[in-house]
Amino acid sequence: MDSTLTVILGIVAMLLPLVVGRLIWKRFDSWFGRNDEDYMNSLEYFLKKIGFTILIAFILLWIGMTLVFTGNGS
Numbered sequence: 001m002d003s004t005l006t007v008i009l010g011i012v013a014m015l016l017p018l019v020v021g022r023l024i025w026k027r028f029d030s031w032f033g034r035n036d037e038d039y040m041n042s043l044e045y046f047l048k049k050i051g052f053t054i055l056i057a058f059i060l061l062w063i064g065m066t067l068v069f070t071g072n073g074s
Contacts, residue, residue, distance in 0.1 A: 006068060013064025021057035028052065 028049045033040050 009068045013068050017057035017060040021053050024053050
């Protein structure tokens with residue numbers, strides 16, 4: 001694979017988890033909030049929200065980097 005294409009795909013693979021993580025963070029309340037303001041302000045809810053966001057972003061980053069660098073050995 002051309003090194004320029006590898007760099008471009010690598011940048012996309014690093015930025016995609018940030019974009020998806022931001023979307024998950026913003027929409028998490030509507031998916032799992034239960035319309036309960038006390039629950040949504042609790043530490044348990046915040047930890048679930050941050051954990052789920054980081055998990056999805058890390059999985060996307062891992063898949064993206066694997067796809068970019070597969071077959072680039074010498």
